[in-house]
Amino acid sequence: MIRSVLGLALASAWLAGCTSGSPTGLTDGPHEPAGEDGPVAAGLGPRLQDPPELVSHDGVLKAGIVVERRKVQVGNRRLYATTYNGAYMPPTLRVRPGDRIDLTMTNNVDQDTNLHTHGLHVSPRQPADDNFIAIKYKQSYHYSYQLPRNQPIGTYWYHSHAGMLSAPQVAGGESGILIVDSLHQYLPASLGAITEHTIALKDFQVQGDSIKTRRLSIGAPTQRTVNGQQNPVIIIRPGETQLWRLANIGANIYYRLHLPGTRFHVIAQDGIPVRRVYAVDTLLIPAGARFDVLVQGGSPGTTRLETLPYNSGKAGNKFPRADLAAVVTSGTPMTRATLPTEFAPHEDLTHAAIAGRKTMIYTENKAGTKFFINGKTYDPHRTDFTSALGTVEEWTVRNDTDEAHSFHVHTNDMQLMSTNGKAHPSSHGWYDTVNVPARGIIVVRIRFRDFTGRTVLHCHLLNHEDAGMMSVLDIVRPRPKSKASPGNRAG
Ligand SMILES: [Cu+2]
Numbered sequence: 001m002i003r004s005v006l007g008l009a010l011a012s013a014w015l016a017g018c019t020s021g022s023p024t025g026l027t028d029g030p031h032e033p034a035g036e037d038g039p040v041a042a043g044l045g046p047r048l049q050d051p052p053e054l055v056s057h058d059g060v061l062k063a064g065i066v067v068e069r070r071k072v073q074v075g076n077r078r079l080y081a082t083t084y085n086g087a088y089m090p091p092t093l094r095v096r097p098g099d100r101i102d103l104t105m106t107n108n109v110d111q112d113t114n115l116h117t118h119g120l121h122v123s124p125r126q127p128a129d130d131n132f133i134a135i136k137y138k139q140s141y142h143y144s145y146q147l148p149r150n151q152p153i154g155t156y157w158y159h160s161h162a163g164m165l166s167a168p169q170v171a172g173g174e175s176g177i178l179i180v181d182s183l184h185q186y187l188p189a190s191l192g193a194i195t196e197h198t199i200a201l202k203d204f205q206v207q208g209d210s211i212k213t214r215r216l217s218i219g220a221p222t223q224r225t226v227n228g229q230q231n232p233v234i235i236i237r238p239g240e241t242q243l244w245r246l247a248n249i250g251a252n253i254y255y256r257l258h259l260p261g262t263r264f265h266v267i268a269q270d271g272i273p274v275r276r277v278y279a280v281d282t283l284l285i286p287a288g289a290r291f292d293v294l295v296q297g298g299s300p301g302t303t304r305l306e307t308l309p310y311n312s313g314k315a316g317n318k319f320p321r322a323d324l325a326a327v328v329t330s331g332t333p334m335t336r337a338t339l340p341t342e343f344a345p346h347e348d349l350t351h352a353a354i355a356g357r358k359t360m361i362y363t364e365n366k367a368g369t370k371f372f373i374n375g376k377t378y379d380p381h382r383t384d385f386t387s388a389l390g391t392v393e394e395w396t397v398r399n400d401t402d403e404a405h406s407f408h409v410h411t412n413d414m415q416l417m418s419t420n421g422k423a424h425p426s427s428h429g430w431y432d433t434v435n436v437p438a439r440g441i442i443v444v445r446i447r448f449r450d451f452t453g454r455t456v457l458h459c460h461l462l463n464h465e466d467a468g469m470m471s472v473l474d475i476v477r478p479r480p481k482s483k484a485s486p487g488n489r490a491g
Pocket of ligand 1: 404405406459460461464465469
């Protein structure tokens with residue numbers, strides 16, 4: 001039932017015999033070329049291990065996810081974690097548009113849980129992406145997610161969305177990567193054999209012999225990992241182009257990614273391919289967000305993939321700089337590929353007819369213990385917003401607090417129109433998780449496609465979500481217009 005790809009065995013072989021080490025003291029001096037199976041340069045950590053994969057076959061991915069508390073390898077330590085299938089970094093689910101995911105989740109932890117397929121355009125109703133489900137201790141739930149043919153292609157993730165318990169469960173380990181294939185269809189033929197890496201960012205705090213899950217403080221020192229490894233080594237040849245799937249699948253913190261000497265060429269955001277590729281030196285990645293990027297190897301040497309300091313505001317947190325991975329450029333140089341510019345087609349809602357407008361106002365109490373949308377904390381039994389299937393709405397999210405939050409909506413992606421009044425380029429406008437700066441305003445547009453049902457929108461700093469910053473959205477069939485009205489689309 002559970003299949004894993006050959007890459008796992010290879011990656012495990014890499015780890016054997018490698019000692020974990022700190023990259024502190026790295027120099028930019030010459031390194032021994034690291035061939036396909038040669039050792040990584042002395043003093044560096046283990047080679048980056050992509051997570052094992054469960055891959056769909058003949059249109060179906062059958063998977064079992066068991067939630068259990070176990071002592072596992074987490075970075076350079078062994079700690080108790082709430083694991084999926086016994087690992088801090090669980091298998092990547094790899095599917096294609098139109099596939100069905102049949103997934104049985106079994107809960108062996110004495111706390112309700114459930115599963116959210118973050119970013120997937122699937123039904124918010126049972127047995128699919130219904131985040132109101134509570135899987136009790138020792139019970140199983142059979143999820144079945146039918147991906148539509150128009151499911152955008154890129155990097156997604158799955159995680160616990162348990163009521164008021166998302167932060168402790170995701171921080172404890174309950175998150176993994178989900179990939180919709182294949183971005184290759186948009187890449188030029190010269191990049192057909194491109195090396196691809198998942199760079200899943202998870203962080204943990206420690207309490208005794210466990211990952212800390214209770215009374216989590218967003219600003220407390222935290223250990224950042226990549227695919228569950230501490231400072232792994234990524235190897236790239238001079239001139240080589242690689243596809244990196246950058247995904248912040250932790251509970252609460254921000255990353256501001258930087259790779260000295262190289263730019264990130266963004267080809268997809270939150271699993272949605274961009275219309276036009278753009279290049280940046282740094283990428284702000286709020287909790288929950290993903291960027292698929294192309295990077296190109298420079299001159300031989302070693303550098304660091306790092307997160308730069310980020311200050312989320314007076315009432316927020318100062319996240320310090322940290323090393324994430326060592327990037328070793330070595331081996332036979334390759335001819336630098338010309339990167340694509342025009343990438344994938346996507347709808348632009350700039351000139352769409354707007355059927356409704358809504359405003360969501362973020363506030364919080366002084367103590368930072370309660371968080372509100374339009375003055376209310378989350379109540380799963382209350383419906384806060386209603387939208388009609390098939391229509392486009394414009395939403396304004398106003399952050400009346402002195403710290404950054406993020407805005408995430410389930411079921412449908414959104415086009416970011418502006419941040420703080422500054423228009424956002426429509427050539428790369430689509431997201432499922434958008435940062436909302438302290439005292440800032442974002443405007444987004446959403447088309448409600450394909451699915452009706454109750455779903456949610458919320459801040460994806462999960463401490464905030466658990467403390468109230470979440471609302472229920474009901475997507476309903478539009479009221480039938482009079483018979484004389486032409487063009488009334490049946491929902
Ligand atoms: Cu928040």
